[in-house]
Amino acid sequence: MSSASVAAENTTIAVRGRDSLWSKAFYKFRHDRMGMVAFALVMAYGVMALGTVFGWWANDWSEIRGGRFDPISADFWFGSNVNGQDIFARTVFSTRTAFEVGLVVAILSTLIGAVLGAVAGYYSGSWIDELVLWLKGVLDSIPFYLFVAAVAFAMQGSAYGMHVAMVATFWTTTGRLVRGEVIKLKQFEFVEAARAIGLPELKIVFRHIIPNTFHILLVQATIVFVAAIKSEVILSFLGLGVKNGVSWGRMLAEATYEVGAGHFNNFIWASLFMFGLVMAFNMFSDALQDALDPRKV
Amino acid sequence: MTAPVGKKPVLTVKELVIEFQTERGVVRAVDGVSFELYAGQTLGIVGESGCGKTVTCLALLGLVPTPPGRIVSGSIELNGRNIVGLGDREMRNIRGRDISMIFQEPMTALNPVFTVGNQLCEVIRRHTDATRRQAHAQAVEMLAVVGIPAPAKRMGDYPHQLSGGMRQRVMIAMALSCNPSVLVADEPTTALDVTTQAQVIEQMVLLQEQFDMAVILITHDLGVVAETCEDVMVMYCGQVIEQAPASGLFTRPSHPYTAGLLASIPRIRRERLQELPVIRGMVPDLLSLPMGCRFSTRCEYADQRCQAQIPSLRTATGTDAAVACFKPLGEA
Amino acid sequence: MEILQFALRKIIGGIPLILGVTFISFLLMVYYGPDKTYELLGKNPTAEQIESVRAELGYDQPFLQRYVTYLREIVTLDFGNSFSSGERVNSILKRTMPISLAVITPGFILGNLLGLVLALVAAYHRSGWIDKAIMGFSVVGMSISFLIVVIAFQLIFCSSYGLNWFPSRGWDVYSLSDYLRFVTVPTMATIFVALGYNTRFYRAVIVEEMGRDHVRTARAFGTPPAQLLYRSVLKNSLIPIITRIMFSIPLVVISGSLIIETYFGIPGVGKVTYDAITQGDQPILKAVVGLTAVLFVLTLLITDILYRVVDPRVSLK
Numbered sequence: 001m002s003s004a005s006v007a008a009e010n011t012t013i014a015v016r017g018r019d020s021l022w023s024k025a026f027y028k029f030r031h032d033r034m035g036m037v038a039f040a041l042v043m044a045y046g047v048m049a050l051g052t053v054f055g056w057w058a059n060d061w062s063e064i065r066g067g068r069f070d071p072i073s074a075d076f077w078f079g080s081n082v083n084g085q086d087i088f089a090r091t092v093f094s095t096r097t098a099f100e101v102g103l104v105v106a107i108l109s110t111l112i113g114a115v116l117g118a119v120a121g122y123y124s125g126s127w128i129d130e131l132v133l134w135l136k137g138v139l140d141s142i143p144f145y146l147f148v149a150a151v152a153f154a155m156q157g158s159a160y161g162m163h164v165a166m167v168a169t170f171w172t173t174t175g176r177l178v179r180g181e182v183i184k185l186k187q188f189e190f191v192e193a194a195r196a197i198g199l200p201e202l203k204i205v206f207r208h209i210i211p212n213t214f215h216i217l218l219v220q221a222t223i224v225f226v227a228a229i230k231s232e233v234i235l236s237f238l239g240l241g242v243k244n245g246v247s248w249g250r251m252l253a254e255a256t257y258e259v260g261a262g263h264f265n266n267f268i269w270a271s272l273f274m275f276g277l278v279m280a281f282n283m284f285s286d287a288l289q290d291a292l293d294p295r296k297v
Numbered sequence: 298m299t300a301p302v303g304k305k306p307v308l309t310v311k312e313l314v315i316e317f318q319t320e321r322g323v324v325r326a327v328d329g330v331s332f333e334l335y336a337g338q339t340l341g342i343v344g345e346s347g348c349g350k351t352v353t354c355l356a357l358l359g360l361v362p363t364p365p366g367r368i369v370s371g372s373i374e375l376n377g378r379n380i381v382g383l384g385d386r387e388m389r390n391i392r393g394r395d396i397s398m399i400f401q402e403p404m405t406a407l408n409p410v411f412t413v414g415n416q417l418c419e420v421i422r423r424h425t426d427a428t429r430r431q432a433h434a435q436a437v438e439m440l441a442v443v444g445i446p447a448p449a450k451r452m453g454d455y456p457h458q459l460s461g462g463m464r465q466r467v468m469i470a471m472a473l474s475c476n477p478s479v480l481v482a483d484e485p486t487t488a489l490d491v492t493t494q495a496q497v498i499e500q501m502v503l504l505q506e507q508f509d510m511a512v513i514l515i516t517h518d519l520g521v522v523a524e525t526c527e528d529v530m531v532m533y534c535g536q537v538i539e540q541a542p543a544s545g546l547f548t549r550p551s552h553p554y555t556a557g558l559l560a561s562i563p564r565i566r567r568e569r570l571q572e573l574p575v576i577r578g579m580v581p582d583l584l585s586l587p588m589g590c591r592f593s594t595r596c597e598y599a600d601q602r603c604q605a606q607i608p609s610l611r612t613a614t615g616t617d618a619a620v621a622c623f624k625p626l627g628e629a
Numbered sequence: 630m631e632i633l634q635f636a637l638r639k640i641i642g643g644i645p646l647i648l649g650v651t652f653i654s655f656l657l658m659v660y661y662g663p664d665k666t667y668e669l670l671g672k673n674p675t676a677e678q679i680e681s682v683r684a685e686l687g688y689d690q691p692f693l694q695r696y697v698t699y700l701r702e703i704v705t706l707d708f709g710n711s712f713s714s715g716e717r718v719n720s721i722l723k724r725t726m727p728i729s730l731a732v733i734t735p736g737f738i739l740g741n742l743l744g745l746v747l748a749l750v751a752a753y754h755r756s757g758w759i760d761k762a763i764m765g766f767s768v769v770g771m772s773i774s775f776l777i778v779v780i781a782f783q784l785i786f787c788s789s790y791g792l793n794w795f796p797s798r799g800w801d802v803y804s805l806s807d808y809l810r811f812v813t814v815p816t817m818a819t820i821f822v823a824l825g826y827n828t829r830f831y832r833a834v835i836v837e838e839m840g841r842d843h844v845r846t847a848r849a850f851g852t853p854p855a856q857l858l859y860r861s862v863l864k865n866s867l868i869p870i871i872t873r874i875m876f877s878i879p880l881v882v883i884s885g886s887l888i889i890e891t892y893f894g895i896p897g898v899g900k901v902t903y904d905a906i907t908q909g910d911q912p913i914l915k916a917v918v919g920l921t922a923v924l925f926v927l928t929l930l931i932t933d934i935l936y937r938v939v940d941p942r943v944s945l946k
């Protein structure tokens with residue numbers, strides 16, 4: 001057999017192994033009742049968020065329609081806030097903000113983590129690896145909220161300071177996991193074979209190695225998604241969060257001034273909706289890990 | 298089996314059935330296994346991986362992971378006492394004192410954060426009323442018995458400071474430290490290199506005589522079985538398919554599967570290099586076993602009856618062997 | 630002697646990390662940060678006044694020189710005066726650090742200890758209903774935002790809408806009973822938030838260790854459960870446990886107390902940092918970032934030494 005066909009053969013083996021991993025995972029996930037319920041709930045939140053994008057509901061979140069702290073009524077399902085804005089509309093619209101923050105941060109940090117982790121792992125021991133590890137160590141050592149504040153300062157109040165800071169710090173865990181996996185994958189025959197037939201190294205990394213870490217990336221992305229939504233709340237409380245718009249974090253930050261005076265609507269509804277999404281996402285993420293990681297306990 | 302006259306067996310296993318709950322259904326890993334074992338005797342259990350040999354032995358120590366595993370029926374009598382269904386506390390008193398086990402991987406079988414001496418003394422003090430000093434003395438003695446040079450010095454070593462062969466000797470010392478009546482050795486030499494293998498096996502044979510223990514040796518190495526065992530039990534898909542004195546089994550196997558296993562041993566002295574015969578086909582999935590004889594899907598002699606009925610263990614004509622086959626070799 | 634050599638090597642090895650941390654934060658926070666010149670000046674300042682303030686703040690110097698000044702500040706542990714209060718940063722830190730430690734320590738210790746105990750219980754009853762209940766609670770705990778917990782706990786324990794047992798804000802501590810009055814609710818909130826994550830992490834570590842060969846060996850020699858958990862499982866899982874605890878120290882001290890102290894009005898480092906963030910008080914931020922980086926390197930060092938203590942296979946080479 002020529003080395004090229006060996007490589008081809010081994011690649012198909014690797015690919016086939018991957019296919020069976022995914023089809024097994026899909027089967028397992030389908031039979032995970034909690035996971036499916038959680039997934040359905042996440043989807044429901046997704047529809048809620050999409051509805052605001054298409055203008056079906058909750059686009060009057062910033063309109064001042066009522067009085068100060070109106071109670072729950074047919075007009076204001078969740079009451080109104082200090083400015084007379086509809087808390088129901090604000091709660092629903094915040095779902096969209098949560099998905100925006102979560103998706104942007106999850107996707108970008110996963111991409112960066114995958115690329116840097118794979119490159120570091122592929123060239124493990126070289127200066128490239130050292131550099132990535134150093135960068136990871138540095139970013140992990142800066143207190144997160146200070147880092148966000150610093151980025152917010154540096155970006156002169158841009159609405160995306162928070163996103164940038166989260167992406168810059170959240171990729172490190174993904175990067176570490178991918179690096180470890182790549183160091184393992186590197187020893188497999190299909191990589192050796194790809195190298196033997198002279199494929200360019202970057203092509204090996206991107207075409208053959210990174211696809212074999214997708215199961216890690218998917219799970220990590222869900223974890224980062226949750227982390228981003230939760231961090232947004234704290235950052236909004238610190239005045240570093242979502243700038244133009246409404247979010248559960250901003251509602252909770254407002255609520256910190258209101259609960260003492262007995263106005264609970266902002267607090268209760270933002271908490272409940274946020275808890276629902278985060279809980280569903282956590283369970284969905286767990287089910288994914290169960291399905292995808294044979295070693296997970 | 299070769300039952301010594303007038304002696305009582307130390308271990309009697311009767312109709313043992315063990316099932317495992319898996320995601321795809323219930324698997325019967327051990328299906329009606331029976332055997333007896335006498336002091337000073339060595340029983341070899343051979344078979345491919347997944348045939349139930351390790352699970353059988355774990356059951357002897359009450360170590361079948363429950364759940365998912367479960368002993369469904371059958372009895373295990375150790376020194377005349379049925380240990381199936383014993384409580385945790387009673388079982389713990391038996392383990393290491395009446396029955397001990399040596400495992401396959403000496404590299405990982407010892408606790409890495411305690412010294413060898415500490416681990417040995419621990420076992421001795423748990424099962425005897427030895428004082429710290431007595432336990433220490435006995436531990437040193439045990440290390441000497443299993444052939445470890447400078448045993449007093451080795452007591453303070455951590456497992457990672459010893460070679461694989463040394464670690465397995467430590468395991469043996471630990472297993473013998475309370476003078477058990479039965480020693481179970483699960484592929485004790487598989488992970489060692491060839492010369493060390495021979496030394497460890499030789500040591501085990503010596504010690505067995507010295508301590509007059511009954512030994513169960515699980516292995517896939519038929520050469521080791523031929524050297525050490527009086528009796529051999531061949532397992533296939535959870536069932537015993539042949540049980541015979543080693544001498545007879547190697548010269549005149551009765552079950553076609555046993556014959557297949559023997560034929561697949563490479564023989565260096567064979568005049569011409571020829572391709573090794575292999576047993577065709579694959580071990581069936583324990584979840585979808587054939588209706589009749591479990592070997593029927595791979596057996597070249599199988600007929601309709603073999604495919605429909607499960608043969609029970611019976612004495613093959615003209616031998617000391619018990620065989621579960623309708624058409625044992627040499628009888629047809 | 631071996632330890633000293635090792636420590637020296639580690640500290641030298643930690644220099645790139647400190648340089649990285651300080652450089653990035655300096656670049657972002659100080660160089661691109663807000664210009665404080667006009668805040669420190671009266672109305673209609675003259676050109677000379679502007680000049681002198683800029684010189685005082687160091688704005689007139691080139692970038693590299695300002696960074697080197699910052700490094701010198703870290704080495705000498707002297708960060709100058711706060712922009713907003715004019716107080717020496719060192720004396721601010723000296724005053725607030727003990728308060729932060731007093732606030733955060735009980736919750737940190739109890740959160741890890743309880744998490745470990747719950748994890749051991751869950752892992753021992755693996756797949757049983759006890760395990761499922763504990764893991765269910767920890768997912769719920771992980772899904773509730775810190776801010777929500779803090780607000781809710783304050784409502785429940787410190788307000789007239791709830792039990793009203795504890796003061797809602799402040800830190801008037803002169804005796805042990807004062808301390809307990811002020812520290813209880815923040816501690817409960819810290820434990821509640823950390824418990825879910827800790828339990829899950831420790832359970833995963835313990836379950837993995839329980840599957841190891843040497844644990845099976847111990848069982849095969851009749852080791853009773855308590856000893857099995859202690860000698861075989863816990864002793865062997867100490868490396869990941871130590872790693873987690875040690876590495877959360879620098880971040881918990883800063884980030885954890887930030888929210889607690891701000892919300893409960895406790896004058897600790899977290900509150901000072903929060904105020905510094907909102908007011909752009911650079912000397913304080915520089916001090917906090919620099920000290921955290923140093924703390925990280927020291928943590929790395931101590932962690933490595935601890936590894937050596939708990940695992941004979943680790944050498945200090």
